[in-house]
Amino acid sequence: MSRLPAQPGQRIDRTQTVRFTFDGRTVDALEGDTIASALYAGGRRTFSRSFKYHRRRGLLCCAGQCPNCLVAVDGAPGVRACTEPVREGMAVEHLNASPSLDRDVMAVTDAVGGPFMPPGFYYKTFIRPRRLWPLYEKVLRRAAGLGRLRAEQADREWRTEYRRRHADVLVVGGGLAGLNAAVAAAELGADVVLADDGPEPGGRALVDGRHDHARALVERARQAGVEILSSASALGVFDGLAAVWQGQTLHQVRARRHVFATGVIEQPLVFAGNDLPGVMLSDGARRLVALYGVRPGARAVVATTSDRGLESALALRDAGVEVAAVADLRATPGTAAATLQRGGTEILAGWTVVEAEGRSEVRAAVLAPVGNGSARAASQRRFECDLIVVSGGVTPATSLLAQAGARTAYDPARGHFALAELPEGVLAAGDVAGAGGLEAIELSGQIAGGDAAHGLGLGDAASRTQVQALRERLRPASARRAPEAVAPAVAGYERGKCFACLCEDVTAKDIHLSVEEGYDSIELSKRYTTVTMGPCQGRMCQLPAVRLMARETGQDLQQVGTTTARPPWSAVPLGALAGRPFEPAKRSSIHPRHRDLGARVLWAGDWRRAYDYGDPQGEALAVHEAAGLIDVSTLGKLLVAGPEAGAFLDRLYPNRFSNLQPGRIRYGVLTSDAGRIMDDGTICRLDDETFYVTTTSSGAGAVEQWFSWWLADWRMDVRLTDVTQGLAAVNLAGPRAREIMRALTDLDCSSEAFAYLDGKRARVAGVPSLILRIGFVGEVGYEIHFPTAYGQDVWDAILEAGAPHGIRPFGLEPQRILRLQKQHILVGQDTDSESTPYGAAMPWIVKLDKDEDFIGKWALEHASEHPGETALVGFTLADGDVPTEGAAILDERGAPAGQVTSARHSRQLGRVIGMAWVPAALAADGASITISDDRRTLRAAVVTKPFYDPDGEVLRS
């Protein structure tokens, strides 16, 4: 165990033990531990195996930034052990190693695979012989990836959901700058959300002795009403919407102002063996000590480019770690060096680390002086140690800012890309904005928060004056920055693998090779070597890769530039992006009855509909022999009312409605301005100024929009109301339908009093209804429309009244058989986006002699003069084969010249019937057509009139 005595500000509770398992072995942790801190305290140094070479990897950042501690928790891979709190009973497993983390057979690739695994090796090494590619692919696929999903779907699913949050100000980053910004904005009255990716807001203040101050700020923020999201990673910024992933919830934060206080990311140094367990970033080592009371090593060597490393060396020494030597790249080390020196630490100014020695973990560090940007091996010193603490400077975490539209530029003094320009409404605070030093960081947060609130019109003159005063204090405070050195691109290049990208195992040599092969821009190199494309998303590797690219190409860093910042900034399960599944399903008010009757329910557009009740042919026959009842509530229903309602419909449809008599119905085909069939339905004139328009089920929404659009354009005195969902509708049809109606209504249902294409209003089973005498299925029919709240009662009443007459409910499939017998088209099934009424054998619907212009008139005039190459006809087959819908109609040369649109077997007719688009020359009764259906060739005969009741006598009776 390497637990230290109690540390001020520690996060752990030493009185509470939490047990979990790692690779099946029980681990005792303390409440507040992360998985990594508990394992490290227990002596574990190897946490993962690298992606390509399967090298051992240990803790590096301890802040969720790097890929070194990825594990699977309870079957979910890709969890960072260094930020994931321990939970009682959790099962933690390693990734990417077999048979075990400490004995991984694939580690042989590190020993012998180097020359065979250059960048893009899978395109090179494994490309020949080609016939073996399937085998290679299988092996590569098995070797690639980090972790395995559980085999069973149920085991790899967990609930995720979206939460939409509007806010005045979103602050990303919960360090001192972010907290100050949140407090400042909230205290001026802004509604503020703060998202911080750590388990506790406070950032570095939690580990550098200012934890009480940070926690006081957190409390002040809460008092001011700030909503604090902890363990919440901002994934990306999309036109003002920030996606923040927290646990199982994806927050979609829409804020009017964004403050990014994302801080800086400490950078590793690139040297030989820089990935060996025991090489740790200085902030990471301090976190282990300060938050979890874990001693990161017994004897340390520190290599730094700034005071950051020196401060860590002091903190480690105070925690009882022997600090053997500090290699400070600066010619003049910071003031802390003297303190360290007095304590026995050797200070090597102008030196850096060139190699980490050790097989499974660090055993020694090799240091060397640096001259002209490269280490001089001749003067090297070797220090035995088990911990190498590195601090290669920092890089501002600008990725989210860049996604929001900010621009960065290279700062040669600091050796990194700094913010250069911010878009409107976007603010930056703290380290990411270049504020150096504690005072400046806090001031910049207060200023950003104040500016954000003021930008929203909050605050007053006094608060603006106050912010201005802060701004004046910020300038001198920012100027008080300790000098820093710029880390060399690589040190110890010739000594072994120097990793630029830990996620993807990309070495300095790989970058060199990629440039040699012509991939000489950072974007090309990224795609070729995959540098910056791993789980860290460039946090650890972008700057080193850019430095290496500059070294290889001779460009300066500004010329090399950075890769494009793209979401997600943090790794996220795909399920998080999916959120809760929403599948809006419309159901008619009669739907419960369909379920009760055992209907087969299928999707029809956005409706769930009864497809049949188990016997579609029998249901269809019942309509011919007795009576049938179908739920047609899904039909679109529009009320078109007003003095100009008739004229409005005349403009929309190719036929006339202004001359329709009240109480009468007319069929209408809606055409586009290109004269193509869009939809069809019936229009009943209720009174002089009111029309009741029905549409197809799937076309209801589009027709309503079409009507609304033209109404807005024409500004006619017409009122449009969509009552699709307000009215249920059923179609009672069959030779016994009239008798059944008589039992349900006082209406005179005789053929004389209630003729075909009449529309009447009456009560049916006590329910106020509109009854349309129309027939889609070829028998005497009544389409009854009534308030949808009575759906079940009316349905029950009709079935009860019809029971003595042999009534049966019928579904969508028998309806399709019945309508096919009548050659009634289904828009979208028998027509497509090129079908005109002329081609669809409905020239009679187009009234080109109408005085007024109507939509599609010009195109229809053209179509009337230029018949199409194909025409829609019925067909029948002599034998029992039912062609597939979509099967090709062949012309005399055997080439496809049309297609089958509908086909069914009709028990009523005793044959197969269908509709098809055929060459116009074949659109005549008795013409023979050839259908090519997969491997079958079928012969059919054309029938141009309805198969059943061709003259409509039954319908009108």
Next chain:
Amino acid sequence: MTLEFLRPDAQGAVARSPMERQALAAGARMAVRDGWNVAVAYAGETPDAPVTWTDSSHLTKLEVHGRHDLTPGLASRTNGAWWCPITPDRTLVIGGARDAVEDHVDVTTAFAALTIAGPQAREVFARFCALDLRPQATPVHGFRPGSVARTPGFVLREDEDRFLMLFGWALGEYMWTVVADAAERLGGVPHA
């Protein structure tokens, strides 16, 4: 009247909400009130739930065409009815007496409705709706047309923690499922 077939005014038949079966499955005790079969109690209902949802589909809804002087985005409470401006010349009147409103189209059964109430009401909405329901954006009496659970709808803020949500009648079962799923995660229960 021309449009009496739109009015849920049956003789003998009972009007039913599209969420009736979901309410029954959630333990509702039903009774007929003013011709509607409505939930009058739920088994195990807790009065101090952080959020509740109530089927309010039976509320009268009337569409009135013509210019009005209502403030866009704000409903007006008059004679027990909410007058909600949809467009400058289209108003939705919710609740109240039909006869008090001249020249309307009865759309009572075009829209189902759920009342979502309690301190966690906005959080429930946040799970399926991107409308900004914060008090500064949607004050009490605020009326917001928009997308709810990926379908067109309206949200009316009746009180500080009380929202009336309208949506297509045919989507009742779906919407109950969505709201119950979100609310139950936050300790919510159905309420009569």
